[in-house]
Amino acid sequence: MAYSLRTEAQIAGVWSDISNKVYSRSPVVIERGRREEDSAVGPSKGRLQLNNRDVEFSPDNPRSVNYGRIGPNTPIRMSVDGAESYFASTGVSGDVLTTPDHASLDIVGDIDVRVELTADWYLTTPQTLIGKWSAIDGNRSWLMRITAGQVHFVWSPTGLSAGAFFAFVDLPQMPRRAALRAVLDVNNGAGGWTVSFYWSTSLSGTWTLITTVTIAGVTSIYSGSAPLEIAPTQVTTSETRLPWRGRLHRAEVRSGIGGSVVAAPDVRAKAVGTTSWADSAGRTWSVAGAGTVTNREWRLHAEVSAWPTRGDVAGRDIHVPVEAAGILRRLGQGVKPLASTLRRRIPAVGAPVAYWPLEEGRNATQGYSPLPGVDPLVVTGFSFETDDTLPGSSSLPKIAAAATMRGNVPAYTPTGQWHVAYVGYSPAAPASVTKYLEFFTTGTAKRITFTAEPGFLEMIGYNSAGGVLFTTTVGESDFHGHWTGVGLTAAETGGNVRYEINWDVVDGPGYVAGSTVAGTAGIVTSVNTTFGTLAADLRIGHLGVFPSSSTAVYRFGDNGWGGEEASTRLIRLGTEESVPVMANYSGTPLGPQRPNKLLTLLGECAAADLGLLYESRDRLGLAFKARTNFYNQPVALTLDYAARGEVSPPLEPTPDDQRIRNDRIVNRVGGTSARAVDETGPRSINPPPAGVGLYDDSRTLNLRYDSQPEPIADWLLHMGTWGEARYPTVRINMAAIPAQLMPAVLALEIGDRIQIINPPEWLPPGPIDLIVEGYTETLRPPGRWDLVLNCSPAGMWTVAVSDDPVLGRLDTAGSTLVSGVSSTATSLSVATTTGPIWTTAAGDLPFDIRVGGEVMTVTAVSGASSPQTFTVTRSVNAVVKAHLAGADVRLAQPSILSY
Template identity: 60%
Template sequence: MAFPQTPIELLAEMQIGGTWTDITGDLYRRAPLTIERGRPDEATRVDPSKATFQLNNRANKYSPRNPRSANYGLIGRNTPVRFSVAGPESYLATTGVSGDIVATPDHASLDIVGDIDVRIEATADWSRGIQQTLIGKWPSADGQRSWYLRIINDILVFVWTPTGLFANAVVASTLMPQLPRRAAVRATLDVDNGAGAWTASLYWAESLAGPWVLFSTITGTSTTSIHSGTAPLEIAPTHVNGTETRHPWKGRLHRAEVRSGIGGSVVASPDVRALAPGTTSWADSAGRTWTVAGAASISAREYRLHAEVSSWPPRWDVSGRDVYVPGEAAGILRRLGQGQKALASTLARRLPTQGPVAYWPMEDGRDAEQAYSPIVGCPPLPTVGFTFGQDDTCPGSAALPSLDAAAIMAGPVPTYTSLTNGWLLSLIYQLEAPSSTLQPWLAFRTSGTVAGLVVSYDSATIEVAGYDATDTQIVSEVFSNSDTFGPGKWYRFDLSAQQNGGNVDFHMGWVEVDGLGTEWNFSEPGTVGTVTRIETAFGADFSGMKIGHLSIFPSSDLSVWGGSDNGFGGEFADTRLARLGSEEGVPITPDFAPTTMGAQRPASLLTLLAECEAADGGVLYEDREAIALRYRARQSLYSQPVALTLNYTTDGHVAPPLEPVDDDQRVRNDRTVRRTGGSSARAVDETSALSVQAPPLGVGTYDDSRDLNLRDDSQVEPIAAWSLRLGTWDEARYPTVHIDLAAAPSLIPDVLALDIGDRIQIINPPDWLPPGPIDLIVEGYTEVIGHPNDWDIILNCSPAGPWSVAVLDDVTTGRGDTAGSTLASGVNSTATSMSVATPSGPLWATSGETPFDIRVGGEVMTVTAVSGASSPQTFTVTRSVNAVVKAHSSAADVRLAQPMILAL
């Protein structure tokens, strides 16, 4: 019997011939759909997602190798498949691609020139590492711009212009608090605050219904206004400001409002929650007509997995009547993991994409006798005296050749037409020591007035000699040289020429890879021509020099390197993830992750992605709403809101078994972190219950070491300290939490929204467990959808406690603990006054700090008053806040229940 549609309303779709096709009716109920995502119990890496299911194949639809199948040639290995269930409400799905929007035409009511109030409730990656425009009247064409609201990294930005011109834009922006995935943001603008200035205020709330939390007020120096404009009001628009593209937002719109005046009349109110899926146009409560465009869509589906069918094994019973396929689909990580070919160096990957007419990487093997060219139509460059594969210390390159005392490189450059009446010749090199005499270093020919150019230099001088077509010298330029060599230093050399009226402007520059540079310029009469031939016989004193990535471009644009010469060292982890995804055609959506990376060396794609994940400390996982990857940054895990609350005792939200594990699987109390190619740092716990001390004072030594691809040595010490915190968190693990959604259907909306890295809590645990809440991070899950009334999800979890860090001005996590306090005398189980001794460090504050929670012997108490100017002090407390009732002896440790912990 095929899988029923109700009450779970599962939808299974397969991309047959490029079209998503409903295959739900062919799913067998006897083999429930099982989905696995994320990390298994305590694993360090995310596994590829997996779905297992059975398809009815009596009609021969799922036999990709059978020409009698209706789907022959339309399905096969890695055919996309997706599974979804009906969600509690509709939403507008935005893609982050230009043109995939919803908009309403301009209307007189939208032409607000005074105070304005803009609100939007969305599900979004609020800390995604690119600019995302949420809503606005701000076309790319200048002149009719009014305002827009956008996010960039963790910053909310409201922009307006009084004139309609980008040049007169006014910006109000600030760092946002950490928001739940579904949240509302709001911007108000008071164009005249009564004090001769404007005031913009930024808020957030859990929904458009509020209550609104003000997190920033920005005040200008004069009054302002908003250009009325004729542009439509758009949600998820694309804006181009000069050379900068402000990308549309990717996520879900639930509803939005634009009000004329702060808290004033509603002039636009798109609310998609009750719209029928597939709606393309509707009128909102303010009378505005909204139209969906591009690939944006109204949907009510909650996708549980997007994957690729990796196996199509045909099966049948002995009668031949039960023909089926036990299908298995996997996420994109499986396919990416099948090929482990190392990606080429960053220089070899970037330079060919910049339009060179000739390019010789010189990353050839040790036995090579010429330099290969990856450019179609460009022949190899003949060489003499080159020993290839000798030095791989340039951050952006694989191993490059070394020259002997009679080295030559000479060969033609393909004929080309200059794009801008200019050219650029570039290379990188390393020279341990300069020549003591002036010797030729580079020579080549052009079709211009200066038909031959020879660059020579020694320890003090750089000389450029130019020759006409008859080899008569017509150019002699001499420059002082002090910064173009040095032991272990790599340099990038650029020599460009550009026609400027009747003259040719020459630019010559040396830039230390990952450092500073020197440049010289000169101009000569004549025409620029094109580079026609490399013709260099190196001076004997350049023996031992390393050289590579010789390239010629048909314009004088110096931006071709783009950071590739130093292996993109110093770029943020999220920038590298997005760049690698773009280069390799793998969709990756990263959070803003400002951990600076070291050089990207040749390695497989998954290895390079894993380097970013390891350096930042977040989690790279598969998107369930697309065949794509997502990266959740470390900082998004800090002190995050609770996404799902499970009531164990009262509501029975947790299905059996709930089995804590108190083991040493994650214990690491001696941690060393090394920077690849750099220094290291060690962090050791010598005092806690999980310290390196022998039992019973500790647990003995559990050590490890990790190599991380970081930018500089200053990063290793704080990472080692943070790693030690994660490895010495003293709490039982709850490896799995089982939720029976058929028994607790009220949890379905929150469970559907739950994703990898989210925080959950189990409240009211049984009395035989420590008092709650049990605070957990979701590392992954297994989801089983079977019988119409069977829907189970088993969460793989780890403790959330280590991720609770200081939040500035927060009354709970923003307090500093003492250096060590104890009870000066014992107390019984009901005493509400106690004497607390603090032998060293600052005393507890006696005013302005209460109430706050302390923990004594496992009991949490709320301190309502502190008195005493010297130790011991008197605490007035409310007992048994966490339902622990017990007496405490003298010298019992007194600590904040939630001390301030600084994040990495």
Template identity: 55%
Template sequence: MAFPQTPIDLLAEMQIGGVWTDITADLYARGLLTIERGRPDEATTVDPGKAAFELNNRSGQYSPRNPRSVNHGLIGRNTPVRFSLAGPQSYLALTGLSADIISTPDHASLDITGDIELRVEASLEDWFVTRPQLLLGKWSATAGQRSYRLSVQQGYAQLLWTTAGTTTVLAQTLLPSEMPRRAALRASLDVNNGAGGWSARIYWARSMDGPWTELVGGTQLSGTGITSIHSGTAALEIAPTSGTSLPALGRVHRAEVRNGIGGTVVASPDFRLQPAGTTSFTDSAGRLWTAAGAAAITNREYRIHGEVSSWPPRWDVSGKDVYVPVEAAGILRRLGQGKKALSSTLRRRLPSQGPPAAYWPFEDGRDAVQAASPLVGCPPMPVTGFTFGQDDSCPGSDSLPAIGPAAVMQGPVPTYVSPTSDYLVSFLYSIDAPPASDSVMLAITTTGTARGFVLSLTPTGFRGAAYDAAGATLFNSDYSADPWGPGRWFRVDITAKVVGSDIQFAALFIEVDGTGGYGDWLFPAGTVGNVISIDTAFGPLLDGMRFGHLGVFPGANLTVWGGSDNGYGGEIASDRIRRLAAEETVPVSTDRADTPLGAQRPDTLLGLLRQCEAADGGILYEDRERTALRYRSRASRYSQPVALTLDYSVDGHIAPPLEPVDDDQMVRNDRTIERTNGSSARAVLETGPLSVQDPPDGVGIYDDSVTLNLRSDDQTEPIADWLLHLGTWDEARYPTVHIDLAAAPSLIPDVLALEIGDRIQIINPPEWLPPGPIDLIVEGYTEVIGHPNDWDVILNCSPAGPWNVAVLDDASLARLGGGASTLVSGINTTATSLSVATASGPLWTTSAGDLPLTVEIGGETMTVTAVSGASSPQTLTVTRSANAVIKSHLAGAAVDTAQPMILAL
């Protein structure tokens, strides 16, 4: 592959006046472009990315405060900038918008009515996003013109079709949690499975070349009755739109439509083969494809998206060389600067639901004498007998007040219009014990037939009572429940709505994070009206009750809480990352991270995202494809394929120095995990070279304690065990690996695709290092690009060994360790028969189906071809020196599998 030449292949762009503008010609060659991403030398978290470069400023165009500048008013602080190189393959770039697609007109070969197979290879920004993302389909937004399509939604791969162009039939299955950014999907439909129904099968692979793995989790892949596919006239599109279902966001590399399962290819757009800038082409099946809107066939590989925070003008003494040394930073820098803590989940959610006609959080400070409202036009709630800031135990709230024996709250509700003629009044409370007699906890006034409604707590539950304009009782009824108890929080939903010819009042008491009780009352026809005021004199026996988040909503929709009352406790890490980012309008993409989290308490956005990262054990970093965040889950790093192989014996693959470090920087052999406001677990390595024993039997105590925002106490023990495993991995570190791409241009495609968290290997290391391969994880990198042939990449790495966890049916990763196995007698360098004793644990397998396997003795690996003996000691027949190491071994030397099975968290 030819080496990219700067500035021919390096493209520098700046968003000037909102338009991406080529500024490559203004880059100074003397100022090397230096890009930093990821975390350095096994740091705990990722630093903001950086791009350092110099711009020619002789014309003053990069002086944003100079009114003579052509860019005056168009650039300034945090102006976006991005850098890209020409990659080895083209791809179709999709924006995720309905106008930006590529399509081929309807053709008889595409009007498949029987068995069908669809294949797509894509690099999506987020495979697990909630909204439907359409990949490929003959599927119009117009009803009656829908035939078939392949899509993903909320972690599912979906094959959809219609029999008559309207009613949709769906087959779907869960995507694998380890789904990489670039992957392929294959879906087939058997319209007549021979058993009176239809069957679908969906597969995934890392490319359309396979190997394919069938997806079976959460399946909906068959149905009764023989089906068929509608033959419509819609175009075949990448990617169609249907209602709220929009095209996928990201890249499409190639696709296929086959008539029949594994049948004739009738459409085969392969964007990898098209020159960058192509807008129309004919595929190998004869279909003509034409791009529309902003969909583009390009080969740009982005190295960083950053924001310029300052524009310092510089010049030489002559004043002729005027330039700007620029350092652009990734989005993490902006998110980490000057940010206040986000409010409680209730305070953030409730004002947007409906929205409410009135809402008072009651999260005011200790010296407050009224409850403020965040809603414009809603006055504060006057109160007496309230002591604010007393209880912060409600998971969805900041600190709330306690009421005294003569507490009162009384205030108007702003005028509103209810589109449904219903209303909802909601609040939260907590009280340790029931009152000895009926005690008012809420009273409201309305314009309806029931002018007054009073909710009371009773010794055995609660009571609802309503009165007409003359004060006559419309209803007064008790319901049994137990909505009280130390540490228990309850939310109350009071609704009034028309049911048939009657008016229904209802009160729902539901425990935060639990269950509840329900009461409803009907009275003859009348009007619901609007809530006009809160007029509550609390019963004196409610002294000490905690109260808050009182809202009046112009409708009876009970979904207004949406899990915010318990701080979204139990939400998995990836869902919280997406929700938080959406609430703060920060673009993000994430793998599926299944770790359940505890309540979201007030913290900065970045602090809350870091809580997700810490609990799950993944990596939060910046997306280089756009100004956005990306989260790579812990599970995505397990037993991943090698993304880049470097051969030390090949000139140029490794630039000096390659220096292992055998230190204690990451050693942690005594680990305690605490759950926020919960229990803890401890894991200690008692024996072995990195154990807590004093040298030479161990290294001494290296302890730490980490508090994680977990859902339950039983999560702490397995996490402690996993972190102990990571902290006691006995292997030298290779903090940096230097690649000179000018000397090894063949590596460019794989280096361009390399991402933070990927696995690399160095094979054929020099003799003065342990035999390879050297297995590493890329934690970050520094990239230096100059002119004309200067391109260096320095990778920051950590050992990959602890991440190579058990994989079922894998010949290497599914082997149990040898337990306490040792040589009965010593062996020389030519011995091929070993007598091995096992003091405890399982014996070595004698089944020929489990062989061969690889064992390690004293740094030498051997291939076991046969095992005999039903009891200890056993005889192992071996082939020596599987790793080019051969030596004698003494009796008592430990014998173990070369890659003992590691169980994932």
């Protein structure tokens, strides 16, 4: 297959085509993912050679037209022409494909909405797909979106978000390119409404019902004037949901269930760069924002860290050997750990007017403030870097008896409210009243103290004469012996001020008490505390003053986001560090995020979930495929070895011990451990021939609960003792592959599942089932294009599905042939050696068994006790052989419980 490789560099911020500068004498080589299944995912690489005779790729040469316009980490991207066009949705609000409102689109009754997309269906974040949903409340009709592996259909009978209804269901495992359909029956004839969801491989394929949702009460859809949009933004009363990032191939909106088509954008045959066209229903579609109609199939997005100029003595062959690398290379250059979650969250979210983290080193004598214009906190009796047990902080100080701290708060505009807060640990209740905090304000309460005594915590306000203005008391249950967050607040209400103590146990309950007095809140001017002598051993940190009475700023930061799900943390960290991250939903709860390098923290998320973190191909960013998205995933590409050109030799299994691990230990950071050992199987720790000997390993994961290591260890043991041979490489000659397979090959992504059917006789019978761990492609325009996939066995990811006729069957605990059989015998005598006998119910038949590598289909089972007689169809997998008495009999596809 001929192809056109396009290479572009971002010069002065603009993508410029430099394809004519790429030398064909040197191949373009692109590497992505893992080279071997157990190795870490490294940065993608792109190697090419650029013609530099006119020195345009010499950024330090003033003669270059690109002098000062390119340099270290200049983005570069490569792509080829695809077989068809698509609308590229950017995921950014306003980048839409849109058609104006029309009478035919003002559907108030039954509606049938269909879209064919390429999408990451299981991302944690909501992704809007199609809808008539205005940014103005009161003009909202309907919308379809996907969220964390669910499809949602939303509509409003009134045009208001507050009056909207929605139905949703979990998505099945779907290929990356697929079609979704939502059908709303506004009056199902039984006094209710029904939404039915379907999926298919394409808009013209056979629709498979996912499920229906039925609720009492008939409904309708608001006839609004909003345009119909592909990739709309859903604005609600509480949040904004952005469009999906991916491809639209085509869509349909029908008035009525299976009714007349009123909109049908089809992008597949549109010319690249098309900005407007009329569809078959007469609707005129326009591209808006940065959305585009394109056919690009992206092969790499990377950065050029260096532009080394090379040349011969005569100065004729001047070139630049470029080695671009993915974003992981740049992210891995930094050695500075990210600050603690409290240190990161408080300035970013709380907008404090004064803040002292108190995370200083052991020899510090004052508390630094990261806020400009805020003087250090002057302290005595502080032993810094003493206690590192608060999950959301670096090590904090312990104070001595009668320690002091003094800090001025810069003047700020009064807001009628304020809040002074800190996190602390009081080992035990003091024997008598002991001061923990004192500060001053310009309000009616000039001086405020916070004290502890047996059974109580008190906030006391004093007027300008030193008299007590108010006393607020709250119980101290759970306060001592735990890390707590303390907030003292004031908020004006009319001519009064409400003063409150707000305190909560980190990862525990919270408490509040308050007093209201006449007056004003003023502003906080200074913190000036002499701790009581009984406050010795108090730990304190993250002292802040805020122009708001909200105490939520410390929330989540104080426990280091403990319990946060892996995909949520990946997205949050990416957002905080300006690294694009697309993450499939993972419900794995994580332990606290401690100060560490960004890549280490991202890697913790993937490791805890047993998922895969890799670089995106279509932008400089990262993608995460969760463990659960490997389970029973659809086959993305099927190659036929017998078909000329689909698989290039050699195709060689490697039945080695690289991936064997039969003794697994999983440790939880700061918690318990679990061990899983195979003591009986063919890959057990027993010496040969009973097993393979000991192959042990141990890993430490940042998990939330002590209940997590055990199932993880069990699953890792399952993976480490899986019996399939490895096929480390699968070679595809892209120039010879059939044209109908090219779209699937180009769409193939790291973590996808492929199958090779009809393998040669000298290999085990197929299909060969594999996971793509990474790949290397070599392009030498105009003709040569080789793709080498690095693969691992996929069978280990096939897991049980309840009530499924194949994946829902429990295997025998132990069965063998009573007597030997010939290669053509169709009746077997099977003895059950352990556990229940085999089912004889006609409704449970047929099912496949495996005997000595041969797969047979059991069509009948007779006998109420062992041995039983099986009637079978032989050689289902093309293995023809006789079997001896005592041969093991198992289900061909036993149920494997997923973790």
